[in-house]
Amino acid sequence: MIRCILLFEILIFSTNTINGQVISISDCKKQSPFLSVNNLDVSKGAFSTSERRLLGLVYLQYDEKQTAIVGYIQHPTWKMAGSLGPIVVDDKGAVWVAPIPTINVLHNNPQKQNRIYVVDEITGVMSLAAELPGSALPNENNPFGVMGLSYDCENRVLFASSIRGSSRSEVRGRIFSLELKDSSLTILDTLSGIDAMGLGVVKMDGIKRLFYGDARSGNIYSVQVDVQSKFILPARLECSLQNLGLRGDDIPRKIRFQGPDKMIVHGVEFYFNLIGPQEKQESLYTFKLKENKWVFDNVN
């Protein structure tokens, strides 16, 4: 709690103030129509990209108590991009995913990591939706590309973060604002020189902001987004995961908003390598908006 406030006070990134309520605008997902065709109980199902023995995207079926996996479906095309990371389901039921190598790059060619794939909501077939431009080519020390996705339900815009081409000494990542049209994506705007991982889009006092987690420091920043879904600089520091939780060096993998004043950040270890711990080291950090500042509340 102290840390978050302290950073806010010490580092002057912006004079914007935060008042009033926070409204999540990224949770409008619709059940994918192709799931109904397959007679699946969608009340006990979920998409996953993190099953240890299953490559790519799967749709898991859980038992009555929703604690044990009893089965799964996987369209043959869902393995085409290798190991995957972020998942976003849009308001029509299309599923947007991006590749992230896990443990090795056998199924994830580093040249093909700056991509976004979409699963068609009707057919369930996965296809390439976009190859994002990087400011640098992948290098032998950084096999990653797209790391985070977040969906703006109001404008049907997908935000994507990428760290492609970054090195220890050079930050070459980008954040993209992408317009959804059918199953393709068009770049509306780009922020360069940012290595971001988790993203979360929200409205605060009627102003849209994209929150992003810095993949190097654990800090969480936000940048204003205008009505055309273009970014308005400067970014401002909101709070940080530094020294919080069990590990103290977590990086924000995913950012979501809940209720009028709550931000939940999924924090993981990330040192731009391919370690794959058996037990996922992830903590959920809750921040609450108090007196215009995001104050650390708890960690689970």
Add this chain to the structure above:
Amino acid sequence: MKDNLFRTLIFCCISVFSMQLAFGQDILMTKEQPGFVQSELAIIKDRLNSSQPVRLLKPTAPSMALAEQIVANSNQLAPFIKDLNGSIMRVEVFGVFKALPSDKSADIASKCPDGSCYKVELYNFSINTAITTLVNTQTKEVVKMISIKNTQPDIPSYLKDLAIKIAVESKTIEKALGYKPNSTQAQMAGTKTSLNKSRCERSLHLCVAPTFVQGDKALWSIVDLTEMKLVGIRWTKVGESEARPGFTERKLQNEYITNCFCEKESKVEKNQWKLNYQLTSSDGLKISKVEFGDKKILDQAKLVDWHVSYSNTDGFGYSDAVGCPFFSTAAVVAIDPPEVLELKEGNEIVGFVLQQSFFSEGWPAACNYNYVQRYEFYNDGRFRISAASVGRGCGNNGTYRPVFRIAFASEMQQFHEYTQSGWNKWDSEKWQLQNEATIYSPEKFQYKISLNTKLRFGVEPGQGQFNDGGRGDNAYMYVTVAHREIDEGDTDLMTIGPCCNQDYQQGPEKFVNSEPLRDGKLVLWYSAMMKNDDRPGKEYCWAKGFLEDGVFKTLSFPCFVGPMFIPLP
């Protein structure tokens, strides 16, 4: 074998300016504990061997002393003192306080009706757990006990003093500051009452951060009180230091290894050997420009992949690369620096070893890995390129296959295999398996390689003869042409093979296409195979934890493989 070797200190990246990292002697001196640490360890051992193994704080107030006695002897605490095997864990009382109204929840308020309740805070070093108890000294009852894993209470003064002593006696800190500090200088003004806690998220040990202010800079150190050693240091500006430090054990270790061994090449010159070494993104510890006397021996050698298979049927396993911990494609990373060690046969020093370990955090718990790379250089010109798995992996049915890449120097090389009819020269790229039918020369060579008319090496694969616990290599040898115009592994190779192929398809076969060798420059690829074993007394590629002095240590059973190269007359 390691016990027969003594350490050569490696100095690297001694800190001289802000935000730099410094390590050096302390890392290598941790196994040679100073006297005050040995004294502290003796106190701990005495306590663990006593009938009441919890170390008490012994406060002067009789009621507080009674409170900690009640807790230490209570049945509720018993599960935190002995593990499931009955081994004693290190538990110490960190604080005894008069219970405040806020300590008494509604359900226990009736059990603490007057001022006779005390809060006793304990810490279990073995499982990194804080235990908070509420004790009624009138009824002599523990009315509440809560344990929180991976949490530490505020440390007592004797541990604060110990942490400061470890810091002020450190040569690394003395070198960084330019003088030997005294204990009163080990705290910042704002933190006099307690040391700032610092994260040891990798080891999950109890760590604190003594800090030394020098002008407008502050030198932060991380001291591990579980192992009683300095973890690392970092300079910051004083303004930054007033908050909690923005670094942790893992950050310090990763940045140190990256700065000193991933982004820099190091050199060893010892006896007649001269070579460079460097940690790679995914090919382990690479040696290069290896010379013996006036002879150029190797262009480079490295460990490209580890393939780990857990089933002969469903293809489950991992393909791991080993390498640098920060900005790399390694799945198992270097945490400690490379070591240069003396190599002994009996009491005789016969050469030296260059060795590097790679760890998964959590090792030796299941599904975590530890690999060792080991280069041996003998005074008589022999050398061995080897590696071991030190377990533990995801099961007792694991098969490990490391893949080495060895590029000899010289432009005119020939490769021979020993057969029933004698030495048979290989004329084109191919592979061969070492198995039960393999025929060895009288000197135990399976192959020999000629670098020119005067320099030749016999290649002796492991058959369990190297006195390192190895039980044989069962290796595929691949020989390919080294191309100047095509990079077939000179630079860092990302994962080249899948986890679970059980035949020659371990990755190097991609470069084998029957191309004529033409007495040119060659590359040897060597992929050994080891099966792990967890049966008591027969452990191999295995590791298990055990309690020693109240904290968990690891008993390891490495399975070394790799060929010896012997110069031929």
